[in-house]
Amino acid sequence: MPVAVVVGAQWGDEGKAKVIDLLAERHSMVVRYQGGHNAGHTVVVDGERYALQLVPSGVLYGHVAPVIGNGVVVDLPTLFAEVDALESRGVSCARLRVSSLAHLILPWHQRIDALEEASRGDAKIGTTLKGIGPAYADKAMRTGIRAGTVRDAAAFAAEVRVRAAAADAALRLRGDEGFDVDAAVREQVALGARLAPLVADTVNLLHDAIEAGESILLEGAQATFLDLDHGTYPFVTSSNPTAGGACTGTGIGPRQIGRVIGVAKAYATRVGAGPFPTEVTGEVGDRIVEVGREFGTVTGRRRRPGWLDLVMLRHAVRVNSLTEIALTKLDVLDGTSPVRVCTGYRLDGAPLRGFPDDAALLARVEPVYRDLGGWAGPLRGCRTDADLPDGARELIHLVESETGVPVTMVGTGPDRTDCVVRG
Ligand code: GDP
Numbered sequence: 001m002p003v004a005v006v007v008g009a010q011w012g013d014e015g016k017a018k019v020i021d022l023l024a025e026r027h028s029m030v031v032r033y034q035g036g037h038n039a040g041h042t043v044v045v046d047g048e049r050y051a052l053q054l055v056p057s058g059v060l061y062g063h064v065a066p067v068i069g070n071g072v073v074v075d076l077p078t079l080f081a082e083v084d085a086l087e088s089r090g091v092s093c094a095r096l097r098v099s100s101l102a103h104l105i106l107p108w109h110q111r112i113d114a115l116e117e118a119s120r121g122d123a124k125i126g127t128t129l130k131g132i133g134p135a136y137a138d139k140a141m142r143t144g145i146r147a148g149t150v151r152d153a154a155a156f157a158a159e160v161r162v163r164a165a166a167a168d169a170a171l172r173l174r175g176d177e178g179f180d181v182d183a184a185v186r187e188q189v190a191l192g193a194r195l196a197p198l199v200a201d202t203v204n205l206l207h208d209a210i211e212a213g214e215s216i217l218l219e220g221a222q223a224t225f226l227d228l229d230h231g232t233y234p235f236v237t238s239s240n241p242t243a244g245g246a247c248t249g250t251g252i253g254p255r256q257i258g259r260v261i262g263v264a265k266a267y268a269t270r271v272g273a274g275p276f277p278t279e280v281t282g283e284v285g286d287r288i289v290e291v292g293r294e295f296g297t298v299t300g301r302r303r304r305p306g307w308l309d310l311v312m313l314r315h316a317v318r319v320n321s322l323t324e325i326a327l328t329k330l331d332v333l334d335g336t337s338p339v340r341v342c343t344g345y346r347l348d349g350a351p352l353r354g355f356p357d358d359a360a361l362l363a364r365v366e367p368v369y370r371d372l373g374g375w376a377g378p379l380r381g382c383r384t385d386a387d388l389p390d391g392a393r394e395l396i397h398l399v400e401s402e403t404g405v406p407v408t409m410v411g412t413g414p415d416r417t418d419c420v421v422r423g
């Protein structure tokens, strides 16, 4: 089947972009299906680092058409800044297309995001403050503005004016100083004019490509446990990163999808608030953060470190129909002993094998660990399964036996070539 989905199997930043970049070599289109510029996707090629927020991670290949699907919320200033930065580094964005059905993030969405966070007091979600939640809320309220609207400049200007005036009034009611509606309209009209030539009916574009025998890669942002439905609500994002979201977010039906690749680090991280059973503090955690460079691409925040949690991975296999796992950043654990892996939970002293349906319960579980001996390393430079030390293979086999799906890729460093492709 011509379509593959890459989905985060933890709380984000698993190295999805690197996996997409690797797979993109054999695909003609890479399509983002949800989220917005809350994503930070890093690809490293020959030591050159590209940090992408909205442009799909396949953009570095000349043969790939990068597509922003209908499920994405698009912040135009960020999109064009990213396009300009890529073009200035010699990466062409000429093939980029944006779905006419994708919703726009408007400047007031960021103001509302900040107000909502401030109103939560000590119970903050720790959002990226990019306006993601408010933009999706407008979409659900049917008060959003879609990218396709820019094809009629006058209609777009009128719609922005109506929405801006309403948002300004609503902000003032909440004690905010409001904003200059005329200036907001002028800014959006200018951005809309630049967007217009990129707008496309991407649903039919993708289906035409499938009918022509092309293969397509669907790029998830965020991750399974940040999913609005399946994540640790309310400490989640406002879209559906899980594999079902790849269907609604692109208009491609489930029967076209042959591979669903779940990306997981050999440990875990979380940025923002919310329960994290295997979280590690102290020296061991600090070492993971330092060696793994676990600081957010988008907000620069330190990511919270923890051990690999196979209860979560088993659940990710279920809700995404994962066909395989890409296990990344094994090299970060070089020299770590023991390497701890959570294989189950206990709740009030009793075993709990499944992932609980309540974030408050998750906050109370105690992880049950299997301690592995680890390996000395370095893993960087390993290219085949046989190159990997026994300790690394032991970890991989444990992941496979506990989740029931094969580990088909292993990350051994940040660069495109730092990878073991298995089977
Ligand atoms: P994404 O959001 O899932 O695409 O992941 P990010 O790009 O936010 O974070 C992953 C980070 O780890 C990036 O800095 C990558 O360059 C880096 N990375 C990816 N795979 C590996 C790996 O196997 N080993 C190491 N050391 N770094 C990796």
Ligand code: IMO
Pocket: 008, 011, 012, 013, 014, 038, 039, 040, 041, 125, 126, 127, 128, 129, 130, 131, 132, 133, 220, 221, 222, 223, 226, 235, 236, 237, 238, 271, 272, 273
């Ligand atoms: P990638 O695609 C990690 C987190 C935020 C916060 C929560 C809600 O790079 O893996 P939002 O701004 O989406 O309303 O914030 O989700 N979050 C991410 N964490 N990686 C991401 O993206 C994230 N995108 C959002 O930190 O906890």
Ligand code: MG
Pocket: 012, 013, 014, 039, 040, 041, 042, 297
């Ligand atoms: Mg990221």
